[in-house]
Amino acid sequence: MNSKSTPPISKEDKLHILMFPWLAFGHMIPFLELSKLIALQGHRITFISTTKNIDRLPKLPRNLSSLITLVKIPLPKVEKLPENAEATSDLPYDKVKYLKMAYDQLEQPIATLLQETSPDWVIYDFAPYWLGPVVAKLGISSAFFSIFIATTLCFMGSPQTLMGLASDSRTKPEDFTVPPKWIPFHSTVAFRIFEINRIFDDVTGDDENIPATYRVGASVDGCDVVAVRSSYEFEPEWLPLLEEIYGKPVIPVGMLPPIPIDHDSDDDDEEWKTIKEWLDKQPKGSVVYVAFGSEAKPSQTELTEIALGLEQTGFPFFWALRKKSALVDTEEVELPDGFEERTKERGIVCTSWTPQLKILSHDSVGGFLTHSGWSSVVEAIQFQRPLILLMFLVDQGLIARLLEEKKIGYSIPRDDRDGSFTRDSVADSVRLVMVEEKGKVYRDKIREVKGLYVDGDIQDKYVNNLLNYFTLHRRRVKEAK
Known part of the structure; x- marks a missing residue:
């Protein structure tokens, strides 16, 4: 990947994209890597996270600092969420649900920010399941970016299945230890019983917790397109199946290996x-x-x-x-x-x-x-x-x-x-x-x-494919108006 200079891009095709990841470094870092690759093509990025998390992110490459704006947004206080905990790495697993509760209270501040900045696209994570309708109401296009691979998403099923609205919804841990019926080819991909038992509360939810599965389902349901951190080279049969399961465009963005940057010190x-x-x-x-x-x-x-x-x-x-x-x-x-x-x-x-x-x-x-x-x-x-x-x-x-x-x-x-x-x-x-x-x-x-x-040329091809989709979609939306 050529990170030395940003190629010229016509003003008409220049996009402004807002990024909103979940508060986990396993999510924020891939969102930031995708942001860098998009900025390398001359597009503007507004990257949003909480104050402490923005301060903990890796330093931006100098040649991209004018194209990527890091925006700090205060995390609301929530009972039972420890002071200064702003990422999953700050918390034991059983307290992450309180971080999600605080994150959900960002809906109004994010809506206000969207009105003020009017981006062309919003790329969001699984956790803000409420964001799709907010973005649509403002007339902004949206992509759900999954850091989960297509295999995981296929295994978990359609948005209706994920939200518990389908007749094939699974209710017992044992249901997750075999490949689901909607996978048409042979695969060993399934949870072992101890693996699903450790996270089953995030499948069923409780009085304090909207389950992760529901969040993913609603996020997919509310977006225009799904972007996945994967490639056809890695998941040739899973990516087309995911598009079939979701009934909307699925665009792999490549593996997003970290871009080496100059480390002066x-x-x-x-x-x-x-x-x-x-x-x-x-x-x-x-x-x-x-x-x-x-x-x-x-x-x-x-x-x-x-x-x-x-x-x-x-x-x-x-x-x-x-x-x-x-x-x-x-x-x-x-x-x-x-x-x-x-x-x-x-x-x-x-x-x-x-x-x-x-x-x-x-x-x-x-x-x-x-x-x-x-x-x-x-x-x-x-x-x-x-x-x-x-x-x-x-x-x-x-x-x-x-x-x-x-x-x-x-x-x-x-x-x-x-x-x-x-x-x-x-x-x-x-x-x-x-x-x-x-x-x-x-x-x-x-x-x-x-x-x-993880070849650089292959990675560039996937990012360019995503940006071409975004640009063509924006043109169609403008023409429709």
Whole structure:
């Protein structure tokens, strides 16, 4: 992708697009990456989030700062939402519903902002299920941008099914452990019972919580077009099926691998310097990088088995560990007694923020033990790091099934009912993927797919396709008036 200069664009075809992601970094970052790619084509972006989140976003490339305006909007206070919690990473899972309640109170401020700015398009996330009708009333076109892949969306069903209005709506956790009848081809994509049990409250909802499934259904129902963080190269059969299920245009926007930007202060970054010095000393392809995203926190039992499994492998490791799921989390998990002392010569456990992209790009990394969050998967493919999968929340199980089908990732064996696993299964899985002959398929496949899935020219093609759709749609709307 050419990020050195923005091409000239005629005033008539210049778009103003407003971006409104959910308050999770796994959502905000892909929205920001898409914003950058759109701005590279000369279009204007207004990117909205809460005050604290805007301050925590990565710095914009200098050449795009005049085209992307970051707008801070105060998050309303809600009872039971801890002070200063503005993103899912600030909260344990059971308190995220209060963040959604606060987010829902942004409806009026967003409507006012839309009236003042009159963008050509609004691109919004699943959480503001109320935004589609607001935008339509103002005569503005809208796209629901899903950071969930097409496979996940297909599995969850039509807007009517998601909103509980269809006769085929699923009501029991067991209903989600088999592929639904509307998938016409063979697939192993389904939840395991422990995976759906962990998130079932977000399927059914409660007195305090509008379920995520309803939000997705209403967001799809209220938009003009659906954009998906995926590609036909990755999901050739799922994307056309999704268009059929939704009955409206579905446009993949590519995988959105992070665009490298100039880091003026990289050489002075003491934390990265220390990490790099350690990585430089390790043999090529020998290090296991372990990270489970900004939201997942293993239980104490899970943490113990992961740690002792890593110790068993004998491999060097770098572990980005969240001991607490948030500042307000009172249940801090602890590493096994003596673990850090026993592994200090070959392992690093980092409990602060870690530069994941830089670590994954280092030649010493030979495998990535991950929760299979989509952003982490894309980054692993970008740097050709084979995947060992250990899922915790949301659609991670569905992503893992698809990666398994494609031989891009290997899941640590677990008990289907409770999700438990052993240190032996952790050690065996890491060894299999990183060095054993049986795991060569995963090492070969991740190298093979990089050019297919995260190629810069392919990425540009998808963004241009989306922008062409937006431009033609705007012309048709103007002509109709």
